[in-house]
Amino acid sequence: MTDDDLRDRMRRADPAASLRPMPEDEARRLVAGAALEVPVAPRFSSRRLPVLVGAAAVIAVVAGVLVASGGGSGQAPGPDVALPTSTEPGLENGSGLPDNSGGRPTTSGQPRPGTSTSQVPPPAPTSSEGRKTTVAVLTEAPVDPEVRCRKPEAAVLQERAQMAFEATVLRIEGNVVTLQVHRAWTGEADLVEVRNTTNSPVLAGFEPEIGRRYLVAASDLQVMGCGYSGLDEPDLRAVYDDAFPKR
Amino acid sequence: MxxxxxxxxxxxxxxxxxxxxxxxxxxxxxxxxxxxxxxxxxxxxxxxxxxxxxxxxxxxxxxxxxxxxxxxxxxxxxxxxxxxxxxxPPEHAPARDDPDPGLARALARLSAADAELMRLWAWEELGPAEIAQVVGMSANAVSIRLHRARRKLKSLLDEQAEGERP
The missing domain is CATH 1.10.1740.10 (RNA polymerase sigma factor, region 2, helix turn helix motif)
Known part of the structure; x- marks a missing residue:
């Protein structure tokens, strides 16, 4: 028996030969859990991720992540009410922009008329050592059902967004939703936390799910709504791709 | 992009x-x-x-x-x-659905360290330098032990084959 014969025989007896590949989303969730130092068992095998929060809380929080514009018809999404905070000393704000907030919410984005803001304490530090960008949603005016946004345009996204990334909702705790960034068209962050202090549970018209992917854009460190942030779907992805072509 | x-x-x-x-x-x-x-x-x-x-x-x-x-x-x-x-059951007893119980029995007769070298070589398809990194030995030591382990395993499998002949 040669070495090759022996190896072939062992390979035929490989216990992992019938192992099914892990679904891509599941792998991402697992890696995201590691980056937050939250061990999670693979969901598709023998266990499931414990439900962290109720559905209502999920809706409320991600409504804050994906802020719909309160602007008038035909307007591009403007600065709603989402303000950036840099939460931990030594952590980058991840946007590629300097963070001069000193850890406090800034007012770089002026609220629209009819929109009120309230002070929000900086989110509590997490155990993660990764780069983190925190986008804090303070509050917003009730969404006017009559307001209609124009279809997202690549040119607008390119002009306004300093951050554009694909991210999975990893964890929702109270009014803080944590997203793991997988890919970035522009800007840089591993983790994004969004703090929602709004009372409005519905803004973007869809229910978020832990483990699902979203495309999120931010202008002046404010989440862009009006269709510019939403579920990771081909149409929206195409806008992102068009907005940030290969240089 | x-x-x-x-x-x-x-x-x-x-x-x-x-x-x-x-x-x-x-x-x-x-x-x-x-x-x-x-x-x-x-x-x-x-x-x-x-x-x-x-x-x-x-x-x-x-x-x-x-x-x-x-x-x-x-x-x-x-x-x-x-x-x-x-x-x-004993630690290395072949599973009921083991595709090659003879191989499992032979591997079980190697030392645990040698059996692991064999697995890393055949299943993970690593070379001596990589195996050394996994198990914390020198590449040279791995090469020598791997050579001996292969020889031992072949010998055990040959013994089995002899014993099974009518």
Whole structure:
């Protein structure tokens, strides 16, 4: 028996030969859990991720992540009410922009008329050592059902967004939703936390799910709504791709 | 533009499948799940030490995590004095659906360290230098022990074949 014969025989007896590949989303969730130092068992095998929060809380929080514009018809999404905070000393704000907030919410984005803001304490530090960008949603005016946004345009996204990334909702705790960034068209962050202090549970018209992917854009460190942030779907992805072509 | 992946995640995504196979070959499914998660966690914490070719390094992390899990389980077993432990099959007994019980029996007759070298060579398809990184030996020592282990395993399999002849 040669070495090759022996190896072939062992390979035929490989216990992992019938192992099914892990679904891509599941792998991402697992890696995201590691980056937050939250061990999670693979969901598709023998266990499931414990439900962290109720559905209502999920809706409320991600409504804050994906802020719909309160602007008038035909307007591009403007600065709603989402303000950036840099939460931990030594952590980058991840946007590629300097963070001069000193850890406090800034007012770089002026609220629209009819929109009120309230002070929000900086989110509590997490155990993660990764780069983190925190986008804090303070509050917003009730969404006017009559307001209609124009279809997202690549040119607008390119002009306004300093951050554009694909991210999975990893964890929702109270009014803080944590997203793991997988890919970035522009800007840089591993983790994004969004703090929602709004009372409005519905803004973007869809229910978020832990483990699902979203495309999120931010202008002046404010989440862009009006269709510019939403579920990771081909149409929206195409806008992102068009907005940030290969240089 | 194809969006770029962030550093750790891009690497970790590539490591998941090899790590899953590594663990599936060495433990039960539930433990493999736990240890995979733990391995990624440790990899994240030690990501600054991750080499440019991270596979063998990741196997070494998984190996340590698996050893820790086994130690924890043994401690719990001792504390709980579970009756099922008395009926537990020997560590290397071939599974009922083992595709090659003869090979499993032969591997069980190698020392645990040699059997692991054989697995890393045949299943993970690592070379001596990579195996050395996983098990914490020198590449030279691995080459010598691997050579001996292969020879021993072949000899055991030949013995089996002789014994099975009418």
């Amino acid at each position: 194809e969006p770029r992946q962030t550093g750790f995640e891009a690497v970790a995504q590539e490591l998941i499948e090899p790590l899953r196979r590594y663990l599936a070959r060495r433990t039960d499914a539930a433990t493999a799940d736990d240890v995979l998660s733990e391995t990624l966690l440790v990899a994240w914490r030690r990501r600054d030490e991750m080499p440019a070719e991270p596979l063998a390094w990741a196997y070494a992390v998984a190996r340590n995590c698996l050893a820790n899990a086994d130690r924890t389980r043994r401690r719990q077993d001792r504390l709980l004095v579970r009756i099922w432990q008395l009926a537990r």
